[in-house]
Amino acid sequence: MSTLVHDASAIDFDRPGKHDYQVAFHLDGAWGYSLVPLTVINGKRGRNTNGVLCFGGTHGNEYEGQIAVKQLCNTLDADQISGRVVLIPQLSESACVANTRTSPLDGVNMNRAFPGNPRGTISYRISNFVKSNIFPLGRVVIDVHSGGKEGAFPMCTSFHPIPSAEQRAEIAKVSRLFDTPFAFIYSSAMASGLLTDEAEAEGKITLGGEFGGGETTNRLGVRHAYEGILNVLRHYGHLEGAIRPVRDENAPATKLVKADALNAYVPCPRDGIWEPLVDLGSYISTGELIGRLHDFADHTSPALEIRAGKDGYLLMMHLSARPQKGQTLYVLADEVDWSEVIG
Ligand SMILES: [Zn+2]
Secondary structure: OOEEEOOHHHOOOOOOEEEEEEEEEEOOOOOOEEEEEEEEEEOOOOOOOOOEEEEOOOOOOOOHHHHHHHHHHHHOOHHHOOOEEEEEOOOOHHHHHHOOOOOOOOOOOHHHOOOOOOOOOHHHHHHHHHHHHHHHHOOEEEEOEOOOOOEEOOOEEEEOOOOOHHHHHHHHHHHHHHOOOEEEEEOOOOOOOOHHHHHHHOOOEEEEEEOOOOOOOOHHHHHHHHHHHHHHHHHOOOOOOOOOOOOOOOOOOOEEEEEOOHHHEEEOOOOOEEEEOOOOOOEEOOOOEEEEEEOOOOOOOOOEEEEOOOOEEEEEEEOOOOOOOOOEEEEEEEEOOHHHHHO
16 A cells, blocks of 8 residues: 655655655645555665666556556565655656646646646646655666557657767667667757756656657557666666576667757647558658648648658657647658767
8 A cells, every 4th residue: 555645855865675655745626635546665785876766657548568567566675776766657646537738637748748847727736756765775767658649650758859978878878778769869948847857957868759659558668668667677777687588589670760959849730630541650752652641621622641750760650540730640760870979
């Protein structure tokens, strides 16, 4: 059973063993709480200066991270761990309950709410708790996402362009521990206030990723997230044992790709019914037909052909059949040699 905590500052984060909590954040306009699940493990195998912090459910309608991190709350054994591991499987708990991207309590997207505000609405108070109370507990931060209803992605880990060569190289090495087909360097210009923005800015080894989509549970996505986090724990010595591949041994090596400028994120030119003609993760050449937009107001009208403006790997495509004008329709990313990032 979890211990209910009303005052987060009362949690003893150094207490040896595995301890499960529900941290109560009072609602803004009603009597009641969002009860955010938290598991803190201080391993009995000795000290470890790293510390790994794992988050799922930052977006409520993305399930692979919620499940993988919850499973780790169950399966990790303090006797086998050195140092500290912190697990929060449903960070935006109210959004997770509601199966929505943003919290229904205040309409806020938790992944745009950082660094938070102790006097703000509930999502800002939760993100402020993470920034103030959780981030100081470790130097490795993992936030597991999937496309939600926004977009479809090939399975990938992700990180922003990182100015520090040392931090960038370590993040890139950690990204490979998830053994996904792609590791994706994405644009910092898309938005701010992300959990990963804040952790990266603090110099932490920070990793996001897209492990499924469409409000489903992707079997392989859960596996990559769960086994990948175990590999991170092994890599940093929190767990004993060698790194284990997640895919079978014949799988091609993880490809590093980059779309760090906004012109790679192509908006839909008009409302329409979307007919994709290529697969996620495939290599697309300039001029190649990516899909067609149909307008059923006149069924005799020709479809609008959407052709690639550049070469690249198709790292994201609009998920629903009904993209609206301005929504991101697709992203083409350039391959990057690992040596450019890792050195
Ligand atoms: Zn997400």
